[in-house]
Amino acid sequence: MTLDNAHSDARSAIFASIRDNLAASASFDAIRNEHHVHAASELALTGSTIRDRAEVINGFRENLKLLGAKCAFVENEPEAADRLSEIVNVLNAKKIVISDSELVHRIVNASGFDAVQDASREELFASDIGVTSAQWAIAETGTLVLGSGAERHRLVSLVPPVHVCILLTGSIRQSMAEILEIADPDANRTITFITGASRTSDIELTLAIGVHGPGELHVIVIKDQ
Amino acid sequence: MSMTHATPETFDRNARRALADPILHRALRNLADNFVVRRRNVILSVDDWQGLRERARSIKEETLLRLDKYLEQFTENAAKAGTTIHWARDGKEACEIIVALVRATNAKMVVKAKSMTGEEILLNEALEEAGIEPVETDLGEWIIQLAGETPSHIVVPAIHKTKQQIAELFVEKVGIDKTENVDVLTQTARKILRERFAEAEVGISGVNFGVAETGTILILENEGNIRMTTSLTKTHIAIMGIEKVIPQLADLDVFLKLLPRSGTGQRLTAYQSLITGLKKDAEDIGPDEFHVVMLDNGRSRMLAHRVTRQSLACIRCGACLNACPVYQQVGGHAYGSVYPGPIGAVITPQLIGLSKAKQLPYASSLCGACREVCPVKIDIPELLLHLRAEITEGSAGGTTVKARLKPKFAESLAFKMYGLAWSKPAWYEFGAKVSRLMQRLVARDGKIGNVGGLISRLVPPLGAWTAWRDAPVVAPKSFREMWRDKENDAR
Numbered sequence: 001m002t003l004d005n006a007h008s009d010a011r012s013a014i015f016a017s018i019r020d021n022l023a024a025s026a027s028f029d030a031i032r033n034e035h036h037v038h039a040a041s042e043l044a045l046t047g048s049t050i051r052d053r054a055e056v057i058n059g060f061r062e063n064l065k066l067l068g069a070k071c072a073f074v075e076n077e078p079e080a081a082d083r084l085s086e087i088v089n090v091l092n093a094k095k096i097v098i099s100d101s102e103l104v105h106r107i108v109n110a111s112g113f114d115a116v117q118d119a120s121r122e123e124l125f126a127s128d129i130g131v132t133s134a135q136w137a138i139a140e141t142g143t144l145v146l147g148s149g150a151e152r153h154r155l156v157s158l159v160p161p162v163h164v165c166i167l168l169t170g171s172i173r174q175s176m177a178e179i180l181e182i183a184d185p186d187a188n189r190t191i192t193f194i195t196g197a198s199r200t201s202d203i204e205l206t207l208a209i210g211v212h213g214p215g216e217l218h219v220i221v222i223k224d225q
Numbered sequence: 226m227s228m229t230h231a232t233p234e235t236f237d238r239n240a241r242r243a244l245a246d247p248i249l250h251r252a253l254r255n256l257a258d259n260f261v262v263r264r265r266n267v268i269l270s271v272d273d274w275q276g277l278r279e280r281a282r283s284i285k286e287e288t289l290l291r292l293d294k295y296l297e298q299f300t301e302n303a304a305k306a307g308t309t310i311h312w313a314r315d316g317k318e319a320c321e322i323i324v325a326l327v328r329a330t331n332a333k334m335v336v337k338a339k340s341m342t343g344e345e346i347l348l349n350e351a352l353e354e355a356g357i358e359p360v361e362t363d364l365g366e367w368i369i370q371l372a373g374e375t376p377s378h379i380v381v382p383a384i385h386k387t388k389q390q391i392a393e394l395f396v397e398k399v400g401i402d403k404t405e406n407v408d409v410l411t412q413t414a415r416k417i418l419r420e421r422f423a424e425a426e427v428g429i430s431g432v433n434f435g436v437a438e439t440g441t442i443l444i445l446e447n448e449g450n451i452r453m454t455t456s457l458t459k460t461h462i463a464i465m466g467i468e469k470v471i472p473q474l475a476d477l478d479v480f481l482k483l484l485p486r487s488g489t490g491q492r493l494t495a496y497q498s499l500i501t502g503l504k505k506d507a508e509d510i511g512p513d514e515f516h517v518v519m520l521d522n523g524r525s526r527m528l529a530h531r532v533t534r535q536s537l538a539c540i541r542c543g544a545c546l547n548a549c550p551v552y553q554q555v556g557g558h559a560y561g562s563v564y565p566g567p568i569g570a571v572i573t574p575q576l577i578g579l580s581k582a583k584q585l586p587y588a589s590s591l592c593g594a595c596r597e598v599c600p601v602k603i604d605i606p607e608l609l610l611h612l613r614a615e616i617t618e619g620s621a622g623g624t625t626v627k628a629r630l631k632p633k634f635a636e637s638l639a640f641k642m643y644g645l646a647w648s649k650p651a652w653y654e655f656g657a658k659v660s661r662l663m664q665r666l667v668a669r670d671g672k673i674g675n676v677g678g679l680i681s682r683l684v685p686p687l688g689a690w691t692a693w694r695d696a697p698v699v700a701p702k703s704f705r706e707m708w709r710d711k712e713n714d715a716r
Contacts, residue, residue, distance in 0.1 A: 006318075007311060010313060010314050014314060014467065014519070014521045014525060015293055015296075017525035018292050018467075019293055021526060021529040022290065022293070022528050022676065024529040024530075025529050025531060027533065071256065108535040119248075129677055141493045148510075149505070154510040155456060155457065155510050157459075158449060159453075163430035176477075176478050176482075176493075177475065180474050180477055181475065183474075185441045185501040186501065188499075188501075189504050189505055189511070190498060190500050190511060192499075193493070194495070194496060195493045195494070195495050196495050198363045198449040198495055198496075199495055200365075200384070200447055200448050201259075201381070201447075201489070202363070202366075202381055203258065203364070203383070203386075203388060203407045203410060203522050204252070204258070204387065204407070205255045205258075205259040206407045206711060208410075210412075210415070211415055211449065212415060212448045212449035212450040213448065213452065213495070
């Protein structure tokens with residue numbers, strides 16, 4: 001038997017089993033069988049009342065702090081470049097890898113560091129800092145949201161020991177529900193949510209930071225012009 | 226201490242062995258001190274926790290009642306986005322599919338993200354048999370792989386090990402100097418596993434949720450190894466139980482509020498990856514092939530009854546393990562199955578057959594702590610009783626189990642007598658009077674303890690009870706007697 005035949009056999013057998021077993025249960029729970037009204041998004045949105053922008057942005061800052069991420073709010077791109085230089089100097093970082101975001105390019109250029117875009121696996125594993133942007137952020141959890149449709153940041157945000165993320169205040173939303181509404185999974189084939197540094201508590205439930213991903217997360221938020 | 230040969234059928238013996246293991250108790254203590262407290266605090270950050278649980282359950286119920294429809298929708302949309310869908314009736318088929326996929330790539334090694342479904346189908350054994358080295362990359366899974374053991378918890382697989390034991394394991398297997406510094410141990414694992422990630426071509430993961438309307442899968446984690454596994458490799462293979470599908474992307478909001486809070490007491494885990502098929506541009510980062518293996522392995526059978534169907538709502542958060550007084554004492558290995566704890570006690574018999582796991586539905590005091598914490602409101606005690614009824618009545622009840630088990634004559638007689646004694650007030654009062662007389666023989670300081678084994682000789686069932694704790698005595702006067710006395714006095 002070919003693998004394809006086996007595939008369609010297994011598929012039809014599983015669907016037949018699902019339908020038979022559901023039919024067997026139908027008499028037990030006829031009452032429960034009416035269609036549930038679907039309003040997950042409604043429910044989710046009632047949780048977040050309309051807030052003013054300052055409150056949302058401040059919430060993002062507070063929650064990032066709680067996570068142990070280092071956060072800087074700056075007025076413009078030159079200030080962001082200064083902040084990036086500070087991070088690079090303090091860490092004495094030599095190898096910087098970056099995503100293809102134009103914002104990131106402008107700021108890295110302004111800070112005057114050499115950086116590698118589209119780094120190879122070897123370059124990524126040897127790097128000291130990865131710099132990306134984020135498409136959105138979530139205030140209520142201090143989460144960065146990276147959509148692959150807009151930027152190639154999947155590995156730059158993951159492999160280096162330090163991740164610096166530069167974003168605009170305008171990209172901050174209050175809740176996960178809002179993001180799930182605007183995130184387009186067809187355009188963004190991977191959407192990565194990042195909340196703080198990589199962590200584990202697999203040994204005696206003791207928290208350890210930086211197990212596989214970055215051990216340090218820096219966020220630079222630029223005020224919308 | 227090896228409990229790897231424990232089976233669900235030897236639960237009683239496994240539990241006794243675990244109860245006598247002080248090191249295991251020290252390790253398990255961390256759960257109650259940490260996860261239980263953190264969960265209790267973090268659920269307060271949600272406005273309407275109970276409403277959220279209701280919502281989650283109704284989403285699951287809606288999906289399960291139309292599972293065929295939602296599976297069709299999920300797999301069609303996933304395929305449209307470039308996912309290759311496979312179907313496996315059981316674990317053996319799933320392993321065959323995965324081994325064939327890995328062989329086609331010529332890879333000799335695969336990096337693995339923690340997947341309970343992978344454990345369920347014994348994927349590592351199948352890969353090794355085919356000459357493919359599976360490398361577990363979750364820290365806890367890697368530790369137990371080094372130790373040659375199985376996970377003892379759904380979320381923290383190495384919870385049964387102390388720091389000292391892990392330190393010794395690292396000395397023996399990795400060759401570092403002995404240290405109990407958790408940061409040093411963690412960084413050692415990072416360094417070693419990065420070498421494996423750097424050469425990995427194939428990654429295997431599980432799936433937390435599959436979204437029907439978009440064909441998207443969601444995987445949650447804290448470490449980053451799942452992101453590595455799914456983005457550094459050329460081929461990504463995900464194993465997904467057929468019950469993992471949910472209707473809409475918006476539904477994820479509900480589950481992302483419930484799962485991290487219930488599992489680890491976090492508001493959100495460090496990373497969530499939403500993956501929809503393949504990258505659009507071949508130049509982009511990410512695998513060139515993405516396979517999802519849809520696994521039944523006994524799940525569709527659970528749809529046949531309202532009670533058993535609840536089992537399929539489980540989102541594998543592990544909260545019921547942490548809350549369970551039995552799990553807290555005996556740990557995960559005592560259950561002798563991939564899924565331990567209260568949820569393991571109900572799904573294992575349904576997955577492998579009730580006749581092979583008769584002891585598990587009894588591995589509970591029915592205290593209901595599991596039901597209280599379950600984020601999707603599974604009534605685990607109801608399920609346990611349902612399975613116990615199937616065992617004692619020897620009937621399959623038209624549902625999950627074909628096994629015919631003989632009810633114990635003595636047990637059914639005892640319960641008939643019990644039922645009779647409690648059905649008439651006069652009988653009940655008579656029974657209480659007899660007990661008050663009899664207990665004089667064995668009661669000490671208002672309690673019945675295991676007085677030199679006397680109890681075991683006189684009343685064996687009570688002896689089993691009092692071997693580990695004291696039984697209360699029957700009060701000198703019942704409430705009804707006191708009430709009568711009071712009425713008489715008043716006259």
